[in-house]
Amino acid sequence: MSRRRAVLALLAVCVLGCLAENAQGQALHYERPVERAPQEKDIGGGYVTPKVQKPLPRRAWLEILDVALLAAAMGVSVWIVVKRRSRRWLVALTVASVGYFGFYREGCVCPIGSIQNVTVALTDPNYHIPMVVTATFFLPLLVAVFYGRAFCGGVCALGSIQELVLLKPVQVPRRLDQALGLLKYVYLAAAIWYAVLPAAQRDFVICRFDPFVSLFRRSGFAHMLALGAGFLVLGMFVGRPYCRYLCPYGGLLSWFSRLAARGVSITPNKELDCGLCAEACPYGAIEEMRAVRRKCLYCARCYAACPREGPLVKAFVPLGEVR
Amino acid sequence: MSGPGLKNATIAAGAVMVLSVVALAVDYAVMRGWTPASDAQIAALQEKVQRDAKLAPVLAAEQKRIAEFNRARRARVNWLSLVLVGAAAGFLGGAKRLLAGQARPPVRVPERGPSAVWPRAGRAVAAQAAAAAPEIDLTFVDGLIEKEGRGAEAAIPILQAIQAHYRYLPDEALRRVCHLTEISPAQIAGTSSFYSRFRRSPVGEHIVRVCHGTACHVAGARQITDELRRELAIAEGEDTDPSRTFTVEEVACLGCCSLAPVLMVDEHTAGKLTPATACDALAAVQPGERA
Amino acid sequence: MSGKVSRRQAMGRVARGAAVTGLGLSAGFLVHKAEGQVVWQIDASKCVNSRLGEVGVKVCDLCVKECVVTQSAVRAVNEYSKCGRCCVCPAYYSVKSAVGRDGLPSEKLCPRDAILRKPIGEADPNDPANNFYEYVIDEAKCDGCGKCVMACKEPAGLSSIILKVRHDLCVNCNNCAISTACPKDALNQWPALKAVLGESAPA
DSSP states (O other), rough: OHHHHHHHHHHHHHHHHHHHOOOOTTTTOOOOSSSSSHHHHHHHOOOOOOOOOOOOOSOOOHHHHHHHHHHHHHHHHIIIIIIIIOOOHHHHHHHHIIIIIIIITTTOOOOHHHHHHHHHHHHHHOOOHHHHHHHHHHHHHHHHHHHHHHHHTTTTHHHHHHHHHHOOOOOHHHHHHHHHHHHHHOOOOOOHHHHHTTTTTOOOOOHHHHHTTTHHHSSSSHHHHHHHOOOOHHHHSSOOOHHTOOOOHHHHHHHHHHSSSSOOOSSTTOOOOOOOHHHHHHOEEETTEEOOTTOOOOHHHHHHTTOSSHHHHHHHHHHGGGG | HHHHHHHHHHHHHHHHHHHHHHHHHHHHOOOOOOHHHHHHHHHHHHHHHHHHHHGHHHHHHHHHHHHHHHHHHHHHHHHHHHHHHHHHHHHHHHHHHHHHHOOOOOOOOOSSSSSSSSOOOOHHHHHHHHSSSSOOOHHHOOOOOHOOOSGGGGGHHHHHHHHHHHHSSOOOHHHHHHHHOOOOHHHHHHHHSSTOOOHOOOOOOOOEEEEEEEEHHHTTTHHHHHHHHHHOOOOOOOBBBBTTSSEEEESSSOOOGOOSSSSEEEEEESSSHHHHHHHHHGGGTTTTTTO | OOOOOHHHHHHHHHHHHHHHHHHHHHHHHHHHHHHEEEEEEETTTTTTTTTOOOOOOOOOOOOHHHOSSSSSSEEEEEEGGOOOOSSSTTBOOOTTTTOOOSSSSSSSSSSTTTTTEEEEOOTTTTTTGSSOOOEETTTTTTOOOOHHHHHTTTTTTTOOOEEEEEEOOOOOOOOOOHHHTTTTOEEEEHHHEEEEESSSOOO
């Protein structure tokens, strides 16, 4: 019956309001008119409570498809580089990866960021890590153990977009290159440090300062968009600045890829020692006519530059000879 | 797309890219000022409405207008960024193709087996040599034979004289010798191929002697020779470039091992070479000549 | 690959085997504690705007400001079963504003005019206060500023409106910008199934 009372009070207020024409500026004396929510049967008249908007998250099978595509893309990357030895095919894969992992999936979740999820999951027993993130983290490392950094080449969205903008690479002096290369380990250590902090202070710095994810989303903070654009402009002249000097996952991959038995191989047994491949490599990854596994980013530019690289060579190189 | 068309398209894409970046930046800068201003406007209106209820429709209209404006702006920014991505892709693609066109054309190295690009020594080369030097004055050969005699024992002096005069043994001159003397073609072929001093193909204007002595060999003379041959586009089995400017020879020792690897261009010596600097040594005789 | 295996090859195989085993073990550990899909979810009992007892505080609009999606993926959601369907809804009207000629507050609360109000069934014009009204939030307009949530909170309202993450709009960032900014740590990743089915985040 309290509702009836409240209604009466409200009516009184209304009447008063109408009488006092000039008494505008007077606010309503508000009091909650009901104690509990009326249900369908209280309202009557065949009233049906509308459904609450509850949009479902992305389908689980789509997330699994992402992982499958990641694995497939790495497989294709290995096939192109080890077997097919073609820059052209690799560019096609790179464009596809930027399109799917970059602009469609908006760069999340990526193995680089998953370093932090894995770190937290290993240290904090209350943290939920989905299977998808675990797989995203471990698959590229597993591939790196056997084939080197196949993930970096045409699969990683961040790497691929830098790969595509590279216009006129300059060779970074070796000393500088090595010194800057240490930055990524510092970054890795910082990322792990911030991830193992207790939940309240925890921060995922890699994701927070990911320069390209805002570009993929085409929204975000202005400073992050500017940082991404800056990296891309720099990347037109310095090959993949983020991958070589900052990417913490690149640090992990380069450790694991030291074990790799196969990968980019400079035309086996047919070198001219001309050094055209080393000149073509924008990442300084060819030393003494051999691709250095831990630096090689699987771009296949050396194949494109090689005068001895042609259909004949490919046909006559038995796989066993490939170093 | 052809050269100028591609260039124009690339410039156009670049211009679109720059314009959309500028538009986005201007939009951002304007909105940075505009958003607090509109918030303040709404707050002021709300203040007024608290005193005067008549203004309520104005406030509602204003709120609606601002909400609509924000939605329109979001759509606009989204479109602009899509245009930016497209233009950037077009610009980069075009610029890459333009740069690739500018760069030095890739050097072709013959595969095993016959190749149409660089014919091997043989008939094709003879034809090429004939095309390069079609007219050979054979009166020198006639005079020489008169002087040296027509016997088989005169073969070596005759060949030496021909070599000294023409700087190589032209096929026409040798044919003339066979015709006029008792020297057989087999004897000429045997003698001229036995002594490395004799050469059957025309020599270049300058002779590049790359030292392949022990010190130079160890210091990478092989790479120097390979680099020179590649730069000068000397075909496999040949020693002279197509324009007959340089002949690259491998010699035993030039006697300056401390400069290894070393080469001589005519009488100029260049030492401590690397594959990258080997070709610069050729500039000593022909400043403009870099194949 | 028949014949003798060189020392180098053998060492390589051993090292690779060790690396794969290490990766496999740690991956296995994580898979063991994995729990399917996780999504960002607001815990209504922590969020300042909906937390009971937080009265007279400033409305927190970090969900609008911090979200990387242009129009925040956080939206106000009206749980209809809890809604009082009042004539004067404190979340729809700014109850402090002056009363207009129709006897209702003159000002709406939502800055984006995202709440729609319509009477249920036949409205009695002589007795407006005794009708039921349905309040539907137009999620295309709402950006999750939380004003209505704060206003609907008990005791003023029935706390039927809370902030929720629209999972179809949320890009599921690995590092949700709102969660880093949230002063009450109300945003967390919870297993999707529980989050979607349950009314609020599991404890």
